[in-house]
Amino acid sequence: MSVAYLSGLDALTGCQHAFTDASRELVATSTRGALSGLGPVALIQFAREVEQARNSLAVLDHAIIGALEDTRAADVLTARNVTNLLADTLHLTHTDARHRVEAAAALGQRVTLGGQPLAPVRPYLAERQRAGRVTAAQARIIYKALHRLDGRPGIRPADLEEAETILASHTDTLGPKDLDGLASEISDRLDPDGDEPRDAERRRQRAVHLHDNGTITGHATAELLAKLRAVLDPLAAPRAADVDGRDKRTGGQRMHDALLDACNRLLDTNPATGRGGIRGTVITTIRLEDLMAGCGYATSTHGVRVPVRDLLAEAAHLKFLPAVLDSNGVVLHLGHAARLASDRQxxxxxxxxxGCSFPGCDVPPEWCQVHHVIAWRDGGATDIDGLTLACGYxxxxxxxxxxxxxxxNGLPHWRPPVWIDATRTPILHHRITLNNRHE
Ligand SMILES: [Zn+2]
Structure with a gap:
């Protein structure tokens, strides 16, 4: 260990302690009473300065992410990438972690292969961020807009630079929504070329996100939008009035129900591809006590909680395949959908x-392979006590x-190498630990 490394560490630790102490003191001093004494104008000024300090801390995130990349930390700690590493270790949502990594790429200080410092990709914006004058949301709007323009035919580096300067100079005056409007206006002026690049852009931006709280967001390509309309519009039409009167659902509710109907139809068809019936079925786990009582929640393999009452109603149609677990997480019983031994296993x-049982991995079962805990060549059997799910990676x-x-005890554990944990204590995936907990 070199002297330079040690003194660098000392300096960092010293600063970090001073920072922690100062921020604790600030929090302790800023009681409600002390702040009310400031009056509205001084209070807003104070809030602005706190926000600026928060904004400029993003620069520290960029440096940390850069260092994680330099040291290949994700590889060493067997995470898929730095985004997953941040999400797992800092308990961020995957989206937040991804945004931080993207911000670091656009605004972090870079180094050459020889270790020489290099200006950030967006130097002017980075400078404003260092001064605390750009929020994370504003920064993201700007570097995303510049990224979209970059590489389009006819856009010169000077155009990008000018767009960056104009947008970054408006962060003191424009909130995210107006800044986004200004970014669109600049894009339209620099790249007035009709729809063709925009269609390509739409293809590149395609995404659908299903959030755990039930929100669905994303960008559909023109093709997906047209096909969704073709499938869903007829299903979403108001039902003809029945004995219960007219269809009282809102347009949004009808579209939701149409999507649900479409999913049910897909699940009913049980395509004979892949794992056939299993893939076409939502596998849920349910605890024996809850099944007996007909209450509580079952959990689908994607982590969605389904009321046991709904599950029992749907089980007859085989859309849900309930698997009953005892209090140790051992499978007691499977619903009727499994036909083949390999499907049952x-x-x-x-x-x-x-899903993948490797600690911290969030790959769902559909993308997993069956891993023989005692390798085949050493005489492993295809009993589930010798098997676990693991993603390809x-x-x-x-x-x-x-x-x-x-x-x-019948549960798949992973023993870390000595450089991760000197005691090499086997780790059970927290997902399995939760399944297995006693209440
Ligand atoms: Zn995995």
């Missing part, structure tokens, strides 16, 4: 593991990275 693994990589898989 897969379903039992899905019920027990719920962890299935291929864990051994090279010094991890070992083992079963303890």
């Amino acid at each position: 897969f379903a039992a693994l899905v019920a027990r593991d719920g 962890h299935h291929r990589e864990f051994e090279n990275r010094g991890w070992k898989s083992l079963m303890i």
